[in-house]
Amino acid sequence: MAEPQSKKPDQFIVRLPDGMRDRIKAAAEDNNRSMNAEIVATLQEAYPTPTDDPMSALDFFAFVTRLTKSPDPAEQKKKLIEVNQEIEPLGFRFEIPKYGPGAGVIVVPLDEDFRDSLPNFVARNIKTNTEDPSG
Numbered sequence: 001m002a003e004p005q006s007k008k009p010d011q012f013i014v015r016l017p018d019g020m021r022d023r024i025k026a027a028a029e030d031n032n033r034s035m036n037a038e039i040v041a042t043l044q045e046a047y048p049t050p051t052d053d054p055m056s057a058l059d060f061f062a063f064v065t066r067l068t069k070s071p072d073p074a075e076q077k078k079k080l081i082e083v084n085q086e087i088e089p090l091g092f093r094f095e096i097p098k099y100g101p102g103a104g105v106i107v108v109p110l111d112e113d114f115r116d117s118l119p120n121f122v123a124r125n126i127k128t129n130t131e132d133p134s135g
Contacts, residue, residue, distance in 0.1 A: 048089070064094070064105050073099035 016024075021035075028038035067079050076099050084093040091110050096103050 067094060067096060067105050068103045071101040076100075076103055 024035050024038055028035045031038060031041075033041070066083055067076060070076055070079070076096055080094060080096055087093065088110070092107050093110060094105050095108050096105055098104070
């Protein structure tokens, strides 16, 4: 029987510009971690692990509901800030054109690339229940 191979982490040699090693070392010390851990943390922030679990339409609706549930404009503005901080990594934000009872919500792309790909984003990231409930 063959012995299982241990999974070795990927290694990659990088040439750093002058002074960058010192900046990484200082950041690692500030964050109480090794230089390797600092570099990996920085790369994970810049290149997050893609998720195969799209946001459900219900989750999306829940975000919108949190914004419009209260008829109080001040509460709506507060919730708008909170929700936009949560969804910013998705590449869009919500706006409320008119605060108060019956407020509506619009989706605003954060950049032109997102605007062009909004239908694709919805197709990939907002799953809807398309099953016939009658069986």
